[in-house]
Amino acid sequence: MIIDCDIHVYPSARCPLDPFIPASVRQAVRFQQDSYPSHGYANPFGVNRRDLQAETPADVVRLHLDPLGVSYGVLQPHPGYAVTLIHSQNVANALARAANDWQVETYLARDSRFLGSVCVNLGDPLAAAAEIRRIGKHPRMVQVLTCGESVHLFGHRAYDPVYEACCELGLPFAVHPGTEGSFGSSTPVGRPSGYFEWHNSLPLTFQAHLGSLVAEGVFEKFPELRVVLVEGGVSWLAPLLWRMDKNFKALRGTVPWLREAPSDYVLRHCRFTTQPIEEPRHPEHLTQMYSMIRADRILCFSTDFPHWDFDDPNRAFPSGFPQAMKDRILYDNAAELYGLPARAGKAEVVA
Amino acid sequence: MKAEVSCKGLKPIDAAFVALDNATPPPKRTREVVVGRADEIPVGGRKIVQIDRLSLGIFHLESGFHAIRNDCPHQGAELCKGSVHGTYRPGPTTEYVPAFPGRILRCPWHGWEFDIVTGKGLYDERGRVSIYEVRVNDAGDLIVVV
Numbered sequence: 001m002i003i004d005c006d007i008h009v010y011p012s013a014r015c016p017l018d019p020f021i022p023a024s025v026r027q028a029v030r031f032q033q034d035s036y037p038s039h040g041y042a043n044p045f046g047v048n049r050r051d052l053q054a055e056t057p058a059d060v061v062r063l064h065l066d067p068l069g070v071s072y073g074v075l076q077p078h079p080g081y082a083v084t085l086i087h088s089q090n091v092a093n094a095l096a097r098a099a100n101d102w103q104v105e106t107y108l109a110r111d112s113r114f115l116g117s118v119c120v121n122l123g124d125p126l127a128a129a130a131e132i133r134r135i136g137k138h139p140r141m142v143q144v145l146t147c148g149e150s151v152h153l154f155g156h157r158a159y160d161p162v163y164e165a166c167c168e169l170g171l172p173f174a175v176h177p178g179t180e181g182s183f184g185s186s187t188p189v190g191r192p193s194g195y196f197e198w199h200n201s202l203p204l205t206f207q208a209h210l211g212s213l214v215a216e217g218v219f220e221k222f223p224e225l226r227v228v229l230v231e232g233g234v235s236w237l238a239p240l241l242w243r244m245d246k247n248f249k250a251l252r253g254t255v256p257w258l259r260e261a262p263s264d265y266v267l268r269h270c271r272f273t274t275q276p277i278e279e280p281r282h283p284e285h286l287t288q289m290y291s292m293i294r295a296d297r298i299l300c301f302s303t304d305f306p307h308w309d310f311d312d313p314n315r316a317f318p319s320g321f322p323q324a325m326k327d328r329i330l331y332d333n334a335a336e337l338y339g340l341p342a343r344a345g346k347a348e349v350v351a
Numbered sequence: 352m353k354a355e356v357s358c359k360g361l362k363p364i365d366a367a368f369v370a371l372d373n374a375t376p377p378p379k380r381t382r383e384v385v386v387g388r389a390d391e392i393p394v395g396g397r398k399i400v401q402i403d404r405l406s407l408g409i410f411h412l413e414s415g416f417h418a419i420r421n422d423c424p425h426q427g428a429e430l431c432k433g434s435v436h437g438t439y440r441p442g443p444t445t446e447y448v449p450a451f452p453g454r455i456l457r458c459p460w461h462g463w464e465f466d467i468v469t470g471k472g473l474y475d476e477r478g479r480v481s482i483y484e485v486r487v488n489d490a491g492d493l494i495v496v497v
Contacts, residue, residue: 157445217444249425249474250462252364256439256447259362261475 001343002313003334005273006176006230006302007064007073007114012055015106020098028091036085039149039181041198049306057110064305065113068313071331072113072340073305074142076230077103080119082147082179092121093131100135108140115338117145117174125161132165142338143172143228148205149179154227155209155216163222172226172271172337175209177202206232207240210266214244217257219265226337230273231304235280238292241266267294271337273302274329275311283318287325296325300334363476368440370471370479371451377470377482380496389416389487395453399431402497407483409493410435410467412454416485417467418495419456424478428460438464438473 011017018026028034054060065073080099086092096119103116118136120128132144144166152158154175166173180186180202192198206229219225244262252258258265272293280286290299304310317326331343358366386400392411399408399421406421408431421431437452455473456465464473465480472478484496 221444252474253438253464256441257444259364259441261363264363 001071001331002069002301003331003338003340004064004068004070004073004303004305004313005228005300005334006076006275006304007060008076008078008305008307009057009060009103009107010055010078011102015056017098017102020101020105022094022098025091025094025098028088028094033088033091034086034095036082036087037182039179039186039198041181041186041192041195043195043199043308045308047307049308049310052306054306057107057114060107060305061111061113064303065111068303070113070313072115072334072338074115074334074338075103075107075117076145076176077117077119081117081145081176082149083119084122084146084150085179085182086121086123089121089124089127093124093127096121096128096131097134100131100141104135104138104141108138112140114140116141117143118171119145120162122146122150122159122162125159129161129165132162132169132171136165136169136171141171143174145174145176147179148175148177148202148209148232149182151183153209153212153216155212155214155218157216160221163218163225167222167224170224170339172228174228174230175206175232176230177205177232180205202231203233203236207236210240210270211244213270214258214262214265215255217255219269220257220259225269227270228273228300228337229270230302231275232272233276233278234272234274234293234295234299235278235286235289237266237272238289241293267298271298271300271333273300274316275302275304276309277311277316279318283320286318287321290325290329296328297333299329300337301330358476361476362441364441364473366476367471367473367478368450371466371469371473373469375469375471377484377496380483382497383486383494384497385492386495387493389491389493392416392493395435397431397435399429400495402495405497407431407495407497408456409485409495410456412467414454414468416487416493417454418483418485419465419467419470420481420483422480423458423460423463424472424480425458425461425463428458430456430458430465430480433457433459435467 083092083096099119107114185191186201241263397410407418408421410417423430434457438455439447440450442448454467470480470482486494
């Protein structure tokens, strides 16, 4: 059984977003008030797989859910996931709302395997919280979603209203990369030269956000909050946790609101997705890295369909990968995170 | 006397602070060694003494004399050459709640904090350094029990 935590869906002529955008905002869009800065790095070979075209919910079912046997798929809708970048706050808020209604009435209505993400504009945290309360009650909207680029690091108290709403609705707060470098640079020390270098730099954002969430005490303020770090890499986590734990021993007095080692907070509150799965030269090293970060508890499978760096659940794991850990990554961890039914034939989900 | 607070079910750093609040007395030892005169260490001062292979720091706090092992459990630095100050106890996010002024020893190498009175480390629930009973006799001699 498989839960895919990262399926990209786009409006198209056959599944348009326009009907979900209020008339007044459509005028603002005609005035180009939906503009946003670009990071400027494009994959020269295109960002989508070249062997298929998925334009509608039916396409995604036929091309992805059915052939791979995906039990549940969590949507990462475009352009909704990145509305935070839009200059106009009015338009950003309206397009977040449109992206959410569009998901509910197209994808979620089409197939019960689709699960939605509440897109929010983090540039306007109060509006984001209101949108979470408006649409987050939908039983198949399973998380709140934003892009990795933001005005502030995610531990900033400006986002407290968003986390408060997440906890109130029981929704994890998910982050997806891809926009890094839109406001500043994707690295803090200069601009990469091309897409290859830019793509390699994406985990930097995630590490910065994770460090901020821990240091600012977000998990003390919001003990129910869960954070999902989608597509930002995994194998960097162990050394970051070690570094944070070591520094904490010397510098605890500077963050006295922390009552546990940083790794305790991360392993309890944060979940990560696999794709793009790291492919070390010696495949057993992947298993070792995964063991170090308790992947059997915190790692959830994802394909990133239909992007070029897609992972096939049947081929992504190296041979010899432990079956029990694979089962938990493929299904159980995400089922527990999103409150989905336990694996068929499994008596009880381990807390 | 304050009632002892149980550490059970507490987060690690809270448990560490409970150990300080409870001020556990040093374990019973019997060998008494004169290590100097009480009046040679003013309040706020310290003296590092060697007893056979054991190096100790004798600290004169407001509350009296305290002895703690001069050996950081982390990488073996001479702990008692570190700075003495207060710390901040776990509190609301973004607030600094001062605690234990003048009795926290910061290792001179990596900065780990230890309580001079109880030997408890403040960085997790387990870490600690050995402490020893100090007495002053009628003649004004400083006696450590090791």
